[in-house]
Amino acid sequence: MARRKIVAGNWKMNKTPSEAVALINELKPLVANDDVDVVFCVPAIDIIPAVEAAEGSNICIGAENMHFEESGAYTGEISPAMLTDAGVKYVVLGHSERREYFAETSESVNKKMLKAFEHGLIPIMCCGETLEQREQGVTMDFVRQQVKVGFLGLTAEQAQTAVIAYEPIWAIGTGEVATTEQAEEVCSGIRACIAEIYDEATAEAIRIQYGGSVSGESAPELFAQPDIDGGLVGGASLKPDFGKIVNCK
Numbered sequence: 001m002a003r004r005k006i007v008a009g010n011w012k013m014n015k016t017p018s019e020a021v022a023l024i025n026e027l028k029p030l031v032a033n034d035d036v037d038v039v040f041c042v043p044a045i046d047i048i049p050a051v052e053a054a055e056g057s058n059i060c061i062g063a064e065n066m067h068f069e070e071s072g073a074y075t076g077e078i079s080p081a082m083l084t085d086a087g088v089k090y091v092v093l094g095h096s097e098r099r100e101y102f103a104e105t106s107e108s109v110n111k112k113m114l115k116a117f118e119h120g121l122i123p124i125m126c127c128g129e130t131l132e133q134r135e136q137g138v139t140m141d142f143v144r145q146q147v148k149v150g151f152l153g154l155t156a157e158q159a160q161t162a163v164i165a166y167e168p169i170w171a172i173g174t175g176e177v178a179t180t181e182q183a184e185e186v187c188s189g190i191r192a193c194i195a196e197i198y199d200e201a202t203a204e205a206i207r208i209q210y211g212g213s214v215s216g217e218s219a220p221e222l223f224a225q226p227d228i229d230g231g232l233v234g235g236a237s238l239k240p241d242f243g244k245i246v247n248c249k
């Protein structure tokens with residue numbers, strides 16, 4: 001069965017609640033497409049107005065992070081139940097910016113992956129190498145390790161519904177998009193890794209996105225690759241260009 005494409009915007013730390021509503025209203029008609037899963041991952045404070053603004057459209061709202069505990073003394077954090085109660089369907093986990101600036105590790109990402117599934121949230125787990133790692137030729141080893149640890153303890157059934165976003169760190173926000181060959185090579189390697197951990201059926205089902213300077217111009221070729229099932233889009237998800245990315249053929 002063909003995998004359904006999934007195009008997600010990662011707004012990062014952009015847009016106030018009122019700006020979020022305005023942007024969703026602006027982009028709603030541009031991203032209307034029932035053949036693709038369209039997700040807007042927004043800052044925590046934007047979630048409730050974003051869910052309301054997206055109601056009746058094909059847009060699902062995602063979060064950019066969550067804590068791995070149910071509740072408790074974790075000042076400033078957001079729990080999985082808070083997300084689901086607010087109408088969130090997806091959650092980005094282990095983005096390289098969180099790994100770099102907020103000390104996230106593959107182990108903490110794994111705890112979050114397990115907790116997300118307990119709450120029926122679909123995780124979009126990010127992985128990807130630095131420029132230095134690419135130059136040293138260790139990209140695939142590094143990404144495989146991120147995936148293996150991130151997926152520890154997940155059942156095949158859970159793994160099949162998870163989304164992995166391959167985001168080479170050197171391509172994020174730099175305007176330097178990976179070549180189609182580089183992106184496909186790693187995404188197919190990730191799929192092979194899932195087949196090793198689980199089985200072919202799980203590898204065939206899991207959706208793998210590419211992220212890193214995706215634009216309306218670069219998306220068609222990237223998304224046409226056999227192992228790339230859509231994208232996780234930063235900067236361009238805040239603009240009408242996101243409509244082109246969602247609708248690219």
Ligand SMILES: O=C(CO)COP(=O)(O)O
Pocket residue numbers: 010095167171172173174175211212213214232233234235236
């Ligand atoms: O980090 C990204 C999405 O999570 C990619 O960001 P850009 O599309 O701005 O490069």
